[in-house]
Amino acid sequence: xxxxxxxxxxxxxxxxxxxxxxxxxxxxxxxxxxxxxxxxxxxxxxxxxxxxxxxxxxxxxxxxxxxxxxxxxxxxxxxxxxxxxxxxxxxxxxxxxxxxxxxxxxxxxxxxxxxxxxxxxxxxxxxxxxxxxxxxxxxxxxxxxxxxxxxxxxxxxxxxxxxxxxxxxxxxxxxxxxxxxxxxxxxxxxxxxxxxxxxxx
Numbered sequence: 001x002x003x004x005x006x007x008x009x010x011x012x013x014x015x016x017x018x019x020x021x022x023x024x025x026x027x028x029x030x031x032x033x034x035x036x037x038x039x040x041x042x043x044x045x046x047x048x049x050x051x052x053x054x055x056x057x058x059x060x061x062x063x064x065x066x067x068x069x070x071x072x073x074x075x076x077x078x079x080x081x082x083x084x085x086x087x088x089x090x091x092x093x094x095x096x097x098x099x100x101x102x103x104x105x106x107x108x109x110x111x112x113x114x115x116x117x118x119x120x121x122x123x124x125x126x127x128x129x130x131x132x133x134x135x136x137x138x139x140x141x142x143x144x145x146x147x148x149x150x151x152x153x154x155x156x157x158x159x160x161x162x163x164x165x166x167x168x169x170x171x172x173x174x175x176x177x178x179x180x181x182x183x184x185x186x187x188x189x190x191x192x193x194x195x196x197x198x199x200x201x
Contacts (some may be wrong), residue, residue, distance in 0.1 A: 001071050001148075002021075003026050004020070004021040004022075004034075005021070005022045005023065006019065006022075006023045006024065006156045007020055007023065007024045007026060008015070008024070008025050008029050009026045009029060010028060010029065011030075012030050012057070013029070013030070013031045013032065014032050014033065014094075015032060015033040015034075015035070015154075016031060016034045016036075016038035016056070016060060017035050017036045017041075017072075018031070018036045018038065018040060019026075019036070019037050019039075019107050020036075020038045020039075020196040021038070021039045021040075021041070022039070022136070023041045023042065023045065023056070024039045024041065024042050024044065025040055025043045025044065025047040025065075026040065026044045026045055026046075027046075027150040028045065028046045028047065029047045029048075029049075029062070030047070030048045030049075030050070031047075031048070031049045031050065032050045032051070033050065033051050033053070033078065034049060034051070034052040034056035034058075034074070035053050035054045035055065035056060036054050036055065036056065036092075037055050037057075038056045038057075038075055039056070039057050039058075039059070039061045040057075040058045042059065042060045042061075042073050042088075043058060043060070043061045043062065043063075044062045044063045044065060045061070045062075045063045045064065045065065046064050046065070046066075046072065047063075047065045047066070048065070048066045048067075048068070048088075049066070049067045049068065050068050051068065051069040051071065051075040051171045052069070052070050052071070052092075053071050053072040053074055054066055054072045054073065054074065055073045055074065055075075056072075056073070056074045056075075056079070056096035057074065057075050057076075057077070058074075058076045058120065059076075059077040059078070059082065060077055060078050060079075060080065061076060061078070061079045061080065061083035061101070062080050062083060063079050063081050063082065063083065063153050064081075064082050064083070064084070065084075066083070066084045066085070066086070067084075067085045067086070067140070068086045068087070069086065069087050069089075069091050070087065070088045070089070070092040070094075070110075071092050072081055072090055072091065072092060073091045073092065074085035074092045075092065075093050075094070075095070076093075076094045076095065077096070077174050078095060078096045078097075078098065079094060079096070079097045079098060079099075079101035079119070080098050080099050080101060081100065081101065082099070082101065082102075082201070083101045083102075084101065084102050084103070084104070085102075085103045085104070086103075086104045086105070087104060087105050088103055088106040088107070088110040088112075088128075089105075089106075089107050089108045089110055089119070089121035089163070089181050090109060090110070091108070091109050091110070091111075092110055092156075093110065093112065093113070094111070094112045094113065095113045095114070095115065096113060096114045096115075096116065097112060097115045097117075097137070098117045098119060099115065099116075099117045099118065100118050100119065100120075101117075101119045101120075102119065102120040102121070102122070103120075103121045103122070104122045104123065105122065105123045105124075105125065105147075106121060106123070106124050106125070106129065107124075107125040107126045107128055107130040107182075108125075108126050108128070109126070109128070109133065110126075110128045110129075111128065111130075111131075111171065112128045112129070112130045112131070112145075112201045113131045113132070114121065114132045114133075114134065115129060115130060115132070115133045115134065115137035115155070116133070116134050116135050116137060117135050117136065117137065117138075118136050119137045119138075120137070120138050120139075120140070121124075121139045121140070122139075122140050122141065123140065123141045123142075123143070124139060124141070124142045124143070124144075124146035124164070125143050125144045125146060125154070125192070126144045126145060126146065126195065127144070127145045127146065127147075127151070128144075128147075129144045129146070129147050130147075130148045130149070130177050131148075131149045131150065131156035132149060132150045132151075132152065132153075133148060133150070133151045133152060133153075133173065134152045134153050134155060134163065135153050135154065136153070136154050136155065136156075137154065137155045138155065138156045138157075138158070139156075139157045139158070140158045140159070141158065141159055141161075142157060142159070142160045142161065142162075142165060142182070143160075143161045143162045144162045144163065144164065145162070145163050145164065146164045146165075147164065147166075147167065148163075148165070148166045148169065149167050149168065150168045150169065150170070151168070151169040151170065151173035152170050152171055152173060153171050153172065153173065154169075154171070154172045154174075155173045155174075156158050156173070156175075156176065157173050157174070157175045158176050159174060159176065159177040159178075159179065159183035160177070160178050160179065160184070161179045161182055162181065162182065163181050163182065164182045164183075164185045164188070165184075165185070165188045166183070166185055167180065167185045168183045169184060169185065
């Protein structure tokens with residue numbers, strides 16, 4: 001329950017509870033359930049977590065590591081390479097997505113703080129939020145009350161439906177298709193930014 005393990009390889013772990021801790025999950029290892037305040041520091045290769053719930057946390061995901069269900073208040077720190085999450089729901093969240101990392105569906109109050117590189121979210125629903133998109137990150141489909149606070153660089157939203165919204169978009173960021181009541185806000189253009197800087201300095 002409150003145990004600590006450095007490396008787990010080629011194994012199946014049925015459940016992690018309380019303050020249990022694993023430093024490194026590697027080589028096709030599978031965790032069926034994470035609950036309470038359990039923590040996995042790093043996931044590699046083809047490791048898999050079936051369900052991360054409660055206040056459990058995964059600090060870093062690499063390789064082709066995968067989480068099927070991130071739920072409750074569970075969280076992921078950073079996603080790298082081809083790591084993937086199938087479903088993010090309730091108040092679960094990701095801090096940063098990098099490289100070619102991806103999330104299939106984010107719903108309820110699910111949240112992603114930042115998207116970088118070529119990271120992808122397939123679908124956003126309900127009140128899901130992405131704070132900032134950078135580089136070539138992409139969201140394919142937004143619906144419900146889902147929201148993006150800021151889009152930067154060459155980030156893209158393929159289609160927006162329902163009452164979804166992009167509050168601010170800068171540089172070459174793009175929304176390809178807007179339907180129904182969806183809204184795309186505008187960031188400050190170059191001339192406005194110069195005037196503001198002159199007022200500040």
